[in-house]
Amino acid sequence: MVKPVADTAKPLLDVRGLKIGATVYPPDAKPHDITIVDGVSFTLEKGKVLGLIGESGAGKSTIGLSALGYGRGGVRITGGEVFLNGRDILKGGMPVLRSLRGKEVCYVSQSAAASFNPAFKLIDQVVEATVRHGVLDRSAAEERAIELFRVLSLPDPETIGSRYPHQVSGGQLQRVMTAMALCSEPDLIVFDEPTTALDVTTQIDVLAAIKDAIKRTSVAALYITHDLAVVAQVSDEIMVLRQGKTVEHGAVKQIIEAPREDYTKALVSVRAIKHKEQIPSGEPFLKVENITAAYGGGTVKVLKDVSVDVYEGQTLAVVGESGSGKSTLARVITGLLPPLEGRITFDGNELPKALKDRSKEELRQLQMIYQMADVAMNPRQTVGTIIGRPLEFYFGLRGADRDKRVNELLEEIEMGTGYIDRYPAELSGGQKQRVCIARALAAKPKLIICDEVTSALDPLVADGILKLLLNLQKIENVSYLFITHDLATVKAIADSIAIMYQGELARYGTKTDVLKPPFDDYTDLLLSSVPEMKIGWLEEAIQSRRMDSAGN
Amino acid sequence: MFRKIPLSAMIGMLLTSIFLFAAIFAPWIAPYSMTDSSASVWEPFSSAHWLGTDNLGRDLLSRMIFGARTTIFIAAMATFLSFTLGSVLGLAAAVIGGWFDMLMSRFVDLLMSIPTLIFALVVLSVLPSNLITLILLMGILDSTRVYRLSRAVAVDLNVMDFVEAAKLRGEGRMWIIFREILPNALSPLVAELGLRFIFQVLFLSALSFLGLGVQPPEADWGGMVKENKDGIVFGIPAALIPAAAIAILAISVNLIADWVLNRTTDLKGGRSG
Amino acid sequence: MQTSLLTLVAQRLALGFLLLLAVSLLIFVGTNILPGDVAEAILGQSATPESLANLRRDLGLNDPAYIRYFNWLGGIATGDLGNALTNGSNISEAVGKRLFNTLFLAGTAAVISVPLAILLGLIAVRYRNRWPDKMISGLTLTSISLPEFFIGYLLIYFGAVKFGWFPSVATVYDSMGFWERLNIVALPALTLTLVVLAHMMRMTRAAILNVMQSAYVETAELKGLSAFNVIRKHAFPNAIAPIVNVVMLNLAYLIVGVVVVEVIFVYPGMGQYLVDHVAKRDVPVVQACGLIFAAFFIGLNLVADIVAIATNPRIRHPK
Secondary structure, three states, rough: OOOOOOOOOOOOOOEEEEEEEEEOOOOOOEEEEEEEEEEEEEEOOOOEEEEEEEOOOOOOOOOOOHOOOOOOOOEEEEEEEEEOEEHHHHHOOHHHHHHEOOOOOEEEOOOOOOOOOOOOOOHHHHHHHHHHHHOOOOOHHHHHHHHHHHHHHOOOOHHHHOHHHHOOHHHHHHHHHHHHHHOOOEEEEEEEEEOOOOOOHHHHHHHHHHHOOOOOOOOHHEEEEHHHHHHHHHEEEEEEEOOEEEEEEEHHHHHOOOOOHHHHHHHHOOOOOOOOOOOOOOOOOEEEEEEEEEEOOOOEEEEEEEEEEEEHHHHEEOOOOOOOOOHHHHHHHHHOOOOOOEEEEEEEEEEOOOOHHOOHHHHHHHHEEEOOHHHOOOOOOOOOHHHHHHHHHHHHHHHHHHHHHHHHHHHHHOOOOHHHOOOOHHHHHHHHHHHHHHHHHHHOOEEEEEEOOOOOOOOOHHHHHHHHHHHHHHOOOOEEEEEEEOOOHHHHHHHHHHHHHHHHHEEEEEHHHHOOOOOHHHHHHHHHOOOOOOHHHHHHHOOOOOOOOOOO | OOOOOOHHHHHHHHHHHHHHHHHHHHHHHHHOOOOOOOOOOOOOOOOOOOEEOOOOOOOOOHHHHHHHHHHHHHHHHHHHHHHHHHHHHHHHHHHOHHHHHHHHHHHHHHHOOOOOOHHHHHHOOOOOOOOOHHHHHHHHHHHHHHHHHHHHHHHHHHOOHHHHHHHOOOOOOOHHHHHHHHHHHHHHHHHHHHHHHHHHHHHHHHHHHHHOOOOOOOOOOOHHHHHHHHHHHHHOOHHHHHHHHHHHHHHHHHHHHHHHHHOOOOOOOOOOO | OOHHHHHHHHHHHHHHHHHHHHHHHHHHHOOOOOOOOOOHHHHHHHHOHHHHHHHHHHHOOOOOHHHHHHHHHHHHHHHOEEOOOOOOOOOHHHHHHHHHHHHHHHHHHHHHHHHHHHHHHHHHHOOOOHHHHHHHHHHHHHHHOOOOOHHHHHHHHHHHOOOOOOOOOOOOOOOHHHHHHHHHHHHHHHHHHHHHHHHHHHHHHHHHHHHHHHHHHHHHHHOOOOOHHHHHHHOOOOOHHHHHHHHHHHHHHHHHHHHHHHHHHHHHHHHHHHHHHHHHHHHHHHHHHHHHHHHHHHHHHHHHHHHHOOOOOOHHHHO
């Protein structure tokens, strides 16, 4: 599988002054053109991996797709040159692009589940490009495909190809798509956030499989992601992008250990928040005891005998992957899903199990913040109304008194008073989440449940929100039940940790206790799956694994 | 507000206003009365009769103006009925859920299994074709479509986090329906209002054309087509005029509805909403 | 694997049948909702106590409602749709010929409009947001708003009277040959086509666009497949179900449009039959025709449903 060494004088991919733009059609204004990528240049040698990193809107996917001469959804390449194997692919028209797509350059998308045609078997789609471009005949292509399935650690490599996309899990599909990209022995593969949609424990497997396959086939790769820790594991070089421009470009070691630009420094030091762990003392004011809950009238048990405590002014982090039951726990505590067994005690009194049986005062003490701030606010209400409603509803504040308090809250969330008349659509992602925090605070609750509140935000914005939450905790002495799948966040802000796995508590205790070995199998798997900003971390993690991931 | 209205919507609004004007001020602007049949039959266009005369020698222009009144009035009333009935029931079904939702939705599915025109014909074979019956029939039959739309919109909204946030706060049902769901449901519903009106105009005209809608001597445009249709075979275009009027009214309202729909396709707020 | 598909199809058929039964009940109720009774409504002003009693006896109105309903249903099951009130003729006989005429007309319109709608939908998607698309969109917006009689009489005025290409009245009789029939049916079929085309075109465009914008079509393009192959191999198999769905829904709409068109052109089909007898308050005929139209409507929607199930890979190949 080792390719003959070719002419190394010319780089494989040479991008010069690439400009990409698009036309936007806002509903109320005239359509106008915007620039997405503004003069980006880089080269990539054969067999090397370049990581493209940046936050959303930085233009990294667009640049990756330009290596195939493709613009998604009305996006066009408006300037610059892209040389692949010595020729400018932008100048040849469709025939040139068709000849190199699937043969010299291949693409692995973010969501393999959507990228496969639901009507055909996997093997047909995996070998399609190879056969069409005449690289191999059908049976040779199939053999190669099965070999690639084996290399990528897919289960049943001989037979998995005869299945349909919906019969295979997400993590497996991502690997099948990688096999599809490798099958025609291309010179370059563009990986577009291939592990972002996967569970953290599966991500490591797929990442290792990709890295291994790249090494074996000596293919060059563009690896696009927003997670610096991930990209540090697979790349030789890293290019940091921001709003369509290059911020910094260098070898992986230099970027991670000695970043030059401020923006890069901020990205590298993400989640390095300092928070002194608080020791629980006295009585917990929220006691969750032996909760068992189920959906569908008791048939599908989603929580089994879960008991946790939350202490005043402290943060309990509930960690788990999809299907662990962490969000369900929140629904039980808020009363949306009455449990089958167990009870919840708040401030010494038992809480009624169902929402409708609770008093206004009980409801006021428990507030919730959601993952997607866009849909957590009524788009037709102003910021003032959104924050002001709890003030009216719980405290009867009206008119000027209410507005005064709203302004105070706006100051607390570090947004100025000028925002009181704005609508949610006019705010950025981070600002929307801040308004949701203010809304929760307005009720002066004792406990705020944060349901994956930073998962949908860019790393730097998420950092800001976490810092804000910690600040507010000190000022208002409010407790948090922080639900997340991101261990890095947990390490930064938690006082106690509850690790959940398939509806049960795998591990529970103070932060130091939980994070101190020896671990049970699942905790070990989880903890070892969080990429660290360290070169060579991936290899260590794979070696020390004891349990297999679920493959989701 | 006037800065960004496209040409098509402006044309639509202009034409619709002309029709509305004619409908409202009919008795004052029609040159002849509705039943004055002094002239000869099917006269061509002249200065005395701008659109000529109809099959009984009546001034076509005047009949058209009064016809506008009848057509638009009945269609509007039917639309109002179908809309209030359909949206209230649809919103309620989505928010209350349970057996109410199931029962209503099954019943609506059943009603929609029969083509509207066919069902109307079946019912009109035993009921008298007076104003009240027509409006009730048209309104109830069309409310099924409005029901489905408003229920779908409300169900989508009901599961949104901001509605759940309101529930968790302890807000009552009234608040949730009127302050959380309804303001966001209005845009798609308002766009649909125009389309429903057009449908009622066309439906009423079809019924009258078949002789089962508005009965003589009252005239709506559909009935006028029926009265004058025999002339077509002899080359008299009189029947085409009310038919064209229906078409123009429908097109103009469609242009406005299209514009409203394009402006409010996503669930965004903002000042323009 | 196949059994689950068959069970689903069988379920749908059973549901469809139940629906038809429910619709028959609805139709029956619909014709009996007057507070007075049918006999009074029919005789109207000229009702005398004896004529009312006679008519009631003739109509079988003295039996309670549910007995009349089951009698009617029983008759239908054996193919007997009853007799017309106005002239006592056998409804099943009359319906037989007329149904054929209506289906001929509807079929002709369908054969022209369906391929045309798909073709125009493809063109609109290929040249999306450019002038062919905008023009097609504009034309369909206009034609949706045109009442059938406007198009119909316009066609008669120009096609038959002024230019004499086609006959203006569409009388057909049994002994007509195929081409002669086609000539007669040309204008009504054209009218129907124009009406249905507008609705169908918007929906085919939306269905095709939806498929073309899927991620897997993008994957096929990024594999360097030719445009033809992308559409043929990847887009087309997944577009069949939504397009069939659109076509079926609009054919159901065609059934309704046929009624007005038959009246315009005085064409001896089911629509004309129904309308004539509604005016005469001939309840048995109206009930029978209503049921037949509803049956076709339900049947076409059922076909759309079944095609959607049969082409869904998740159902054909369960996990």
